[in-house]
Amino acid sequence: MREGKIFVVSGPSGVGKSTVLHALLQNRKNLYFSVSATTRPPREGEEDGVHYHFVTVDTFRDWIARDAFLEYAEYVGNFYGTPRKYVEDALAQGRDVVLDIEIQGAIQVRRKAPEAVRIFIAPPSWVELERRLRSRGTDSPEKVQKRLLRAKVEFQTAYAYDYFVVNDTVENAVRELEAIMTAEHCRPDARMESMSS
């Protein structure tokens, strides 16, 4: 059986990552999208195990102690993490796993799962990213400028990623993501084992 692989996908706020990943899932039904654990309380309509695994701070701390996370972080007083178990179960079934996490998390995953493939999704230009952030209409002009600045800072770390997908159109971005997934399954290690006889 073909082994599953981990694909870490990061990208700045406003780049359209969720839309691209949603479209990718339509083409590759067998993908497992990792569900994060969090200590924040569920919002209206959020289901445990679907949107997040909702856990207590004690449980979260216990999982950290047992090295049960591929990565974790704190954000505005709440903890978020990627539990190893679900990822490993999916890989064992031969499914590819997508981790939608930000850059700090991607660096942690690199340490715990060095074989993971890291993909950075970038906007076609800074002007276009600004336009997308403004057009969402959810942020004040100051907040948009702050997000843009953060995006430029994050961008400096994108050299550490294996691939750099430009989200000019969703179709192109999905086509490139699929090509990357297909290509990464052509790496020698896993394949050569099946030819050893």
Added chain:
Amino acid sequence: MREGKIFVVSGPSGVGKSTVLHALLQNRKNLYFSVSATTRPPREGEEDGVHYHFVTVDTFRDWIARDAFLEYAEYVGNFYGTPRKYVEDALAQGRDVVLDIEIQGAIQVRRKAPEAVRIFIAPPSWVELERRLRSRGTDSPEKVQKRLLRAKVEFQTAYAYDYFVVNDTVENAVRELEAIMTAEHCRPDARMESMSS
């Protein structure tokens, strides 16, 4: 403009590499297939600059001295080499370049053009490779066994390749080659430059 990339494609005799590369060229018209220089005399129907660049031993020696080859080798008393110039011209035009060369040559290219992407084309199994070699009907049983043994020796070096494409069907092999080419154009270096503003 998108920069061109070099793709080195190797594989054992009988694996069906020519068929796969021919099919690939149908899908990617803009590919440049490198034409080797050789000191062997042209055969019936072979055109200079199309099948080979036919050169004298003196010219070949001169080109070696001027470091004008990406790789070269001797085979049954004749010299064969990949001239840099045509490859560099194609790259400068933004075309991807395919070098169809054997493993020794691939190792030389790695030294002279470390950014080249190396792809090994493998048979689905040794039994199938033997079947393909026999079915060509061009080799004696002893020659087939010799080719098989050489293939197994070459296979040991396939770990040094970036990708490993199994030619189970031509369609699958071409699909994987195209995915690899698309994915390799998503590498950060070239792309990040275009986003620096």
